[in-house]
Amino acid sequence: MGPGGTGRRSGARPGAAVAGHQPGDHLDRDRGRLAGVHRRVPGAAGAVHRPAAGRARRVPASRRRVRPHVAGGGLARRGHGLPRSRRTHRGDRADQGRHRGVHKHRPAPQTRRPPSRVLRLRRTHLQRSELMLRTPGLLALFTAKLLSTFGSWLTLLALPWFVLVTTGSPVKMSLVLTAEFAGVVIVGLSSGKLVARLGTRRTMLIGDAARAPLMASIPLLHLADGLNLPILLAVSFGLGAFTTPYVSSQRLILPELLGPVRGTDEKLVGRANSLIDAATRIAALAGPALGGVLIALLGPAEILWIDAGTYFVSFLIVLAFVRPPANAPATRFTDHPPRGDGVRNVLSDPPLRLFGVALVLVTLTVPAIFLCLPVLVLHELGGNPRTLGLLTAANGAGLALGSLAAVTTLSRMGTNALTAAAILLCAPLWLLLIERPIVIALGLFLTGLATPVLAATLITRFTLRTPPEHRPHVMAAVTTTENLAAFIGSVTAGPALQFAGSRPVFATIAVLASAGAATFVLGLRVTPNVSFAST
Template sequence: MLRTPGLLALFVAKLLSTFGSWLTLLALPWFVLVTTGSPVKMSAVLAAEFLGVVTLGLPSGRVVARLGVRRTMLICDAARVPLMALIPLLHQAGWLSLPALLVVSFSLGVFTAPYVSSQRLILADLLGPTRGTDEKLLARANSLIDGATRVAALAGPALGGLLIALLGPAQVLWIDAGTYLISYLILAFFVRPPAPVVADTNRASPRASDERAATFAGLRHALRHRALRLFVLALTLVTTSVPAVFICLQVLVMDELGGDPRTLGLLTGANGAGLAIGSLVAVAGLGRMNNTALTGAAMLQCAPLWLLLVDHALAVAGGLFLVGLATPLLAATVNTRVTLRTPAPIRPHVMTAVTTTENLAAFVGYTAAGPALQLSGLRTVLAVIATLAALGAITFAMALRADDSPPALPNQRPREPRRHRRTPAIHEPATGTERNP
């Protein structure tokens, strides 16, 4: 697998861009808070990026389908270089305002959904038409690329805090712009998947109605396929609950664990260490794991969240480490099953639908945690988080049991319902074509 041309280059590009994103995740809120003194404005800038992801997530599937995954990634990286550099540039010129920050943050989010979807889909192209349908091999490749995110999650926060202290938040944003540029160059010169050969007899320009229907083709396919529907539901439950943990951690440290910021660093680092080690485990062993082992991993992700109710820093750190350990296994499994259970012509639409759903769930988790903490208290919110994660693990296990469908062939197109006389630009699967109605 590691000898696959372009795979290690893709790993490096992912590592650099995700590291830069972690720098921004620390530097941008701090920059807004320092320059405006308003936590509300800080939250608004962060929410604007999520809004960009969610608002244009589904339509971006049409962009990926038209341009192809590699070209989409190049465009997204190229666009985010000047967007990220615009913030410190306007600040130095004295022209930076809150509306400008909101526009830039929203625009960065617009390019996130198509980039993430393309990054997940390009793996099957890199492996080739035969190896790209090997579920075990594709799962290991997904684990490798996902591992770049986990390593960056371990190193990014620690180095980000140091760089902010040494250089200032505005200068750190220049570094993030540079990582996007380097990622673009790596993709342009070293990531060149073989062109897929897709039989397509319909070269006519698609009608506007077909384009609009294609926007929701991926979502409909995921909802009609029983296993994918359950996988997406499990992903929604987990990504709603787990991100909220990190909102609660600050309150937990401040109110019950002594108020020492080093304790917060210990807890965040424990989760990052679990994510990094879990990625190594996934790369080495995911291809040999059966459904029973994957179900155990799902339980390992949710059960330790109850340790957060224990009033002891080491118990909380242990729980977060175990949650991180299991997360890469589940993430790579979902990405692999979604790719292989979807016919190639509509994979961009399905993956962007999944990415949009994932980001919307995380947005809900982030925004709901604060008010819930004020209304119900820390213990109640942590218990709700653990319960939602447990429901997600149960749903994931149900999805594994329901997933007895063979992988879709690389060039297979969904069967068109008989009632349609015309041939749309992008076909949708009829309900009867699925083995699991």
């Protein structure tokens, strides 16, 4: 043993105190070794030599060996136990600074930046696409709704124009639409039992299979010169009779298509309702725009063949593709409810009661608007059917864009945003008092922009705030009430147009829509979050 050296006793543990040194001396030795003062000599186990006075030899970092069990912690190099080529020596430099009393500055952790607007829109689009792709029946239902509604918009434009041009009477024109709404109201009172017994999918198949030949009978009788007003009223009544159970089933099948778990999520059901409404709004854009041109080229009666064909294609799509998941239990409906069960459920819930009043007030104005437009175009705006098509298409464009907004933003819209949508629904209707095509088109566009948001909100609240076993009867009551309001609006609009003119009727429409929007906002303020399971 050389002078100044220390020895290890035979059998002594590594790291144990030896003669002539205190237990804490090895810490001083390690600090010195990190600073390059000590040097270990190979071949002399445990021997540490202190060099002579002079400049201390610095040991390269790659040759330093620091024992991980040394007291003080944190002295082991990062990557200890790895090959030297893969080790990093940042830990050594940090430890040197800490033992010398120098604290390395570490920057504060960076806060996560919120996603940009483009990224949020992209995520929303992916969520919407995922909902469609993961629910194949929903995609098929969307397609069927798009086709049949496209044909219905052609009929809504062609049939009143046909009656008005051939008879010259706004009253007879309104009678044709009134007959359809009468069928909706009368059959709608018992349609809940029909849906409960047959099921949603079978009811939709029967509705499409019946309406296709009924619609085809109008142009067929016109070709045979056998069409008169009583037959036209009877056919319109039959079309309305199959409409109420079909529309109710179309809404009730959505929770079944989404499955037992997703079908109880208000945001997902609301998004699914928005997708179905989007089919209606997109068709509302294309149908009137093409309808005005087709009426001018082919005539109004021939347009009805297209509507009959869309009902037939819709039947095939529902038959082949619209099927609830096999693992989803069927919703148990009550097919023998007490009399007036659906109406009683709505009236017993204060928010649904307010939403029902808002729905009635707004629905009163819809048929009145579409009855006013042909009269306005024929007597005030030159009598060109293309002008009628462009005005109706302006409303359809607003409906299409509003449906896109409803699908992408409805799940994030709070009470204030829905209130703004209600104001946007009613305020532009006052522009209809100005008899200029561009101003009327702007008012119809803005009103259509807000309609899908409010419609999807109402349907979702009526669906999820009702126990599953009562939903067919509640939806039948809602559809019947809605169509009863449309029936009253169509009955009163025709005589009012003939005796008072379009301006007083448009003013009444704006007042009723404003009252409905105010009631809708009041219902939002008192709505607690209540949702029922789908099974």
